[in-house]
Amino acid sequence: MMRIASLLLITVSGIAAYAEPTPAPVEWQPDTIDVLPADVRLSGLSNRQQLLITGRQGEDVVDLTRDVRYAVETPEIVRITETGVIEVKAEGRTIIRIEGRGLPASVTVEVSNLSEGDALDFERDIQPILGRRGCNAGACHGKQRGQNGFQLSLLGFDPDFDHDALVKEARGRRVFFAAPEASLLLTKPTGVDPHGGGVRLEMGGGEYELLRRWIVQGAPRRQPDTPTLVSVTVEPTSRVMPSGDGQQLLITAHYSDDSTRDVTHLATFQSNESAVAGVTESGLVTAENITGETAVMARYQGFFAVFTASVPLPGDLPAGYYNNLPRRNFVDEHVYNGLQRLALGVSDPAPDHKFLRRAYVDIIGRVPTVQETRAFLDDPSPEKRDQLIDHLLAQPEYAEHWANKWADLLRPNPYRVGIKTVLNYDNWIRDAFRKNKPYDQFVRELITAEGSTWKDGHVTLFRDRRSPDEITTIVSQLFLGIRLECAKCHHHPFEVWGQDDFYSFAAFFAKVGRKGTGLSTPISGSEEMIYAGSSGGVRHPLTGELMQPRPLFGGPSESETAPESQSGTDPRDDLADWLTSKDNPFFAQTMANRVWADLMGRGLVEPVDDLRATNPPTNAALLEALGNDFAESGFDIKHLIRSITTSSVYGLSSLPSDRNVVDTRNFSRHYRQRLRAEVLADSWCQIVGIPQDYPGMPPGSSAKELWTHRVKSQFLDTFGRPDPNQDPPCERTTDTTVVQALHLMNSRELHSKLLDDASWARQLAESNRTPEQIVEEVYLAVYSRRPDEEELQITLDLYNNEGADRRAATEDLLWALLNTPEFVFED
């Protein structure tokens, strides 16, 4: 199917950001040619049209827009550029002939109403220029205090504000009616006057002329009966693009009077992954050398549209390749479908010992013991992988490990909210996982919490987050993957959320009452009651309007599922109904994505709590299926984990073939991860046989049982745990650092444990085991496998050399294994 039969795999190093696409070879002949739009109607308002010329041959689709010749029958009416853009010259009707590639085609162009739109409208005609030229970007005049005293609303979401800023402020110097050309709006961006942002506008060009005319007309805010913009679309919406291919995008604005307008030249474009496919200012996408998929966003006036480029791996896989892959459940089917689109191969299944270690680390947060390893490796049952998953999900350590992950997200700093309070909260979180509380119930109890901070741990959420806006950001981000934080102060730049949405959502928390002693750092030791009160409201910060609780989506048309707030009830109950409803896909999918990321090393959406149209999942069908599966199971977290870990895909090797080494997000192989700080600490101590004493914890406690991240531990700090001082709390990083290498290598604390008289090294050395047996035990404990012949050869020398000391040899062997990546990483 691939047009370009072979293309050497090029490793990533300095990809030119906007490479010119390679035209299709001249001998390539399409079976059909499509011209979009099929016929073109232009007017004064809509005076330009980007054409898209698409050639098809079998499954191959090629953008020929820049690859054909255009001829205008009546050149007095329109002209057309080599890149397929029609520009109006006069009223009338003509035909544009498209030649090349053997198949003639044509398009009719009709130009009328040239005077329409002569009277300029700020929102329709002027603001798009400010957006396109970057004037209202966050780094320029769109930032909070503006730039050099001139402030525009971020990305132009507030036209009234922007109009005032231009016309009413600065004593009329920005637009100067007496001498329009002397307006700062024209002299600054053209560089006539010094401009910190450099030259942004061509003197005398089309946009300059439009701005000048607008000032001459008296800088009107709006024209009567101007239709409003209702949506923006992109064409095409997706395409498989072999490396080097180009695709011109066409961006169309749709207005309330059903009129449309080509705004490709006014839109701004951004690729989520320019190493996969880059995009130019004029909307030309070029597939780069990296195999994968990326979203390319086009934004126009607060609306956006997304084009998905899939860049497949050059070359072919044998016929029937995907059909022959093992499918253990729905997860496999969806992953293979995604891989097929990109022509990626699948790695071999991981050997048993790797699967065993992976499952232990992922599900209960430690490596298996020698005994557990032997039992699994020697078990002949073909069902043993599934049995292992069930066994691990039933262990008490499961709850501690997963509660520890949720504690990262929820548990505040005890110095701020109180020690007893945080301890109670920690207990409540752990209890939920011990009982395998359904996730919807967990969230419902949390967001509708009532009671005492000294008895009901989960009310701590409301002790920590004291105002409706503080709760809003955490609830929307954690449970819906919607980052509303931006919309607190300005319209979300890549989303539909504005301040209205934010404060309507916040209104669900307006009536939360608090009684008792609030935060009184440094101890904050007192008790506080959280209850559903009857008064309180949230006001819009700009309009002062009292906001009614309103969910983020599900408008009037979905009034059955979108609750209305009633007096006398806790609005939070309505919110919980809406949030945890099976009709709300975001709820299940956000959790599914989080768990997927934990188990598979990477989310289907990254960052895991940022689900939005402009940040699409790498495999949307899979995320949807996982969400549905999770919801249908009654939001059973163990079920979700089981669905993922019993798939074939979970058990794949991390070792790539030449057909998937480039894949880092489609799960064609297992992605290695450094063990999480607690997992590493607990595993290390388990192997060496000396537990770590944590201050304020019972002896023998494991790291994953710690009630706060403020418990002192150099080890955990070195390997990274979230800083509860940080707001918002951060996901932890799995980066490796030189400090980590140094700590494992040289830490005095670890060293003294290894040499301790109670350590496993001494026990092994003083036992009557043979050197072979000792080496095997150590390999089983650290790597969850037996040593091979060669490894045995190397390590036995430690014991058999002249003057060898069994204990020192065992210590050195343990040190060496514990410092290798095979221990430090989940593979």
Added chain:
Amino acid sequence: MSRYRNCEGVSRRCCLKLGLGGLFGTGLVDTLRLAGQASGTSPEPQATSCILVWLDGGPTHYETFDPKPLAPTEIRGEFHPIETKVPGISFSEHLTRLAAIADKFSVIRSIRHNQGNHGAGNHYMMTGAPPRIPVGCGSFVSFHPSLGSTTAYFRSQQNGLPSYFSMPAMTRSGGPNFLGAKYAPFVVPDDPNKDDFRVRDVSLPGELEMSRFDHRRDLRAAIDRLPRINEPVAGDPVVALDGYYEQGYTLVSSPEAQAAFDIHQEDAKVRDAYGRNSFGQRALLARRLVEAGVPFITLSEGGWDHHVSLFGACRKRLPTFDQTIATLIEDLDERGRLDSTLVLVLGEFGRTPKINVRGGRDHWSNAMSVLVAGGGTPGGQIIGATDPQGYSAVDRVLSPENFASTVYSKLGIDPNAVLYTPLGRPTHLVSDPTPIAELMG
């Protein structure tokens, strides 16, 4: 506000300094260069390292660098001013050593802010950004990366050494915030005044001999069988760890690097000069780390929150403080390192003018004194002034933002840089990227 301020916001004294700086061939260039920063160019570093001495609790400005002999007794306190080497500049009486070398550093007397709690004051001075929500005294908060973490982020090294040390603990807001754990300080909690002191993790633990370590290292190499995925596109994290192990081995086996950490190799006289106490020896260790190429070191020194019995405490505390800081500056100078090492001494804020009923002074963020030495800063100057009773900075009023911008500019980091949080939000490194011109000379 100073009445000497001209319309450009620069005081006449400041112009004078710039003019003088120009004569020596640096001032004007720097001024122009700073003006050019808006276009996104990073300043040339003047300092390669920074030692930040944090006096936790908020040291009194009256009893240190800003005595007010003409104020009423209940304000001026028990100490008298003394003359310094620089005519017209006086310090409080216990800073005799620093007074004798007052030509080698500057004191800013006019930084003021609005955060009177330890948590908030620490955050503002340590990050250059005010805390976003009210912060109490016991709080440890972080809304913005600290000076040290940011320096580590922009100036990461390849020599295996951590880029940001903090001793003996991280200060409250001294963390990396959104930059991530990679840029957290490397904390050395142990006391270098003890005989068995070693810098943790950078050298072999305890009694382990090099030969046995070499043996372990060879063994590790022989048994390390996990296949690496070497194609960079695969992004194998194991490959990154390999690099760090190599750096770690180099560090452990390099006699020069090991010497840098080994404070016991220092001449006894030098150790005495810094003061045989944990603070003095930490300052000495900081100097050694600077020599080893560490770009940022914070010394966090507690016990400056003198709400009670301030004068007794200061009589005890100030002489050793004076000795250590003066020795650090002189020692760096003698070794030719002062020009490339920025030394900062500060706390959260100053202290209240009126002595309270318990003989102490309380928190006061309207005025504070900050010592700045080295890193190409001109010495022998006092920047700004408080009013005659020390209530408030009134002349050449400066902000924590100006302070942070100065530190970044000195270290070759553009204070106007825009960083992106994990939320994708663009964040200015410093909201007011104007460095203190008097220090940029």
